Amino acid sequence: MSFKVSEHVTWVGKIDWELRTFHGEELSTHRGSSYNSYLIKDQKTALVDTVWGPFAKEFVGNLKKETDLSKIDFIIANHGETDHSGALPELLKEIPGTPVYCTANAVKSLKGQYHEDWNFQIVKNGDKLNLGAADLVFVEAPMLHWPDSMFCYLSGDNILFSNDAFGQHYATEHMFNDLVDQDELYGEAVKYYANILTPFSKLVEKKINEVVSFNLPVSMICPSHGIIWRKDPLQIINKYMQWAQDYQENQITIVYDTMWNGTRMMAEEIARGIKSADSQVTVKVFNSARSDRSDIITEIFKSKAILMGSPTINKGLLSSIGGIKEEIKGLSFKNKRAAAFGSYGWSGESVKLLTAALSEAGFNVLNEGIKEFWFPDSEARENCFRFGETFARGL
Ligand code: FEO
DSSP: OOEEOSSSEEEOOEEESSOOEETTTTEEOTTOEEEOOEEEESSSEEEEOOOOGGGHHHHHHHHHHHSOGGGOOEEEOSOOSHHHHTTHHHHHHHSTTOOEEEOHHHHHHHHHHHOOOOOEEEOOTTOEEEOSSSEEEEEEOTTSSSTTOEEEEETTTTEEEEETTTOOOOOOSSOBGGGSOHHHHHHHHHHHIIIIIGGGHHHHHHHHHHHHHTTOOOSEEEESSSOBBOSSTHHHHHHHHHHHTTOOOSEEEEEEOOSSSHHHHHHHHHHHHHHHHOSSSEEEEEETTTSOHHHHHHHHHHOSEEEEEOOOBTTBOOHHHHHHHHHHHHHTOOSOEEEEEEEESSSOOHHHHHHHHHHHTTOEEOSOOEEEESSOOHHHHHHHHHHHHHHHHTO
């Protein structure tokens, strides 16, 4: 499969309908993904990124239908991660010596992964590569989301190849933003941002401001996953600016795990208390052992406050809450409030542990949390209800 993106650009990537997890088993991809590779034909021919390794042979075979491989003058590796560089070994076996344009950090990551000494051409911010009538302009974008990441901009067709930024794990045969279901598209785009880009929000904001300051016309944004933004492409840039600025909606998310439903009952009473204090706020409740972790992270991203609950087991937390605890620490959410809860039978450390973990993860912890003995009786349930009310009123 291939399709025309613009006068000079053809999409030559791979739609991966089957993909259900990414980064090993870390990130769920309910709607599959795509690995977008772009062939630019001017007086010179350039290839921007490739596809994930398992599809390398198929990719090279399809590419041969679009061009004689020997006509490829330049390969651009916007990012070294293997979902975009995975077909380089297969391709460069066919056209050895073809220059690979990338950042200095990408040379390190590509050599580290493939142990090959390809013809690397290191580019820096603002460097240009002339293709004939048009130029490719390179924009380094370190930590969006790897040290080696960069964008490139094609003059003439006015296309920004943004690699992971503005992408989504979203397999669709339509491949353009104006042709797909907007709720699906934005659901995947925000999930991608929440789970991958949140820790780098300050850099996202800075890079967008820098790119906007160039005053370059942008007709399309071509990311390396998901659809191409051709209708009002600045809409996703504006969204990223909102998401990068400590984004929150009027939502509180309650995440818990439970052994014999004691902590579940606490969660539900807390949710009732919140609603009693604030009928407008959206309250979402997840059992972390029975819900998708990446989806929970997306809901936390959208929240102004969270409550995390676990009973105490072996002086610690249930393991699904342990996983969430680890993720939120790394994601460095900002401007979110929090509290902890949990039931206990003997030692009862969980609430203290969760309170400390939320604080360490950068949440503004509003109180010491609430713990209830064994299975909450009517008085304990009332305590939880009041706890939810007080929490909501304290926001
Ligand atoms: Fe889509 Fe960071 O690779």
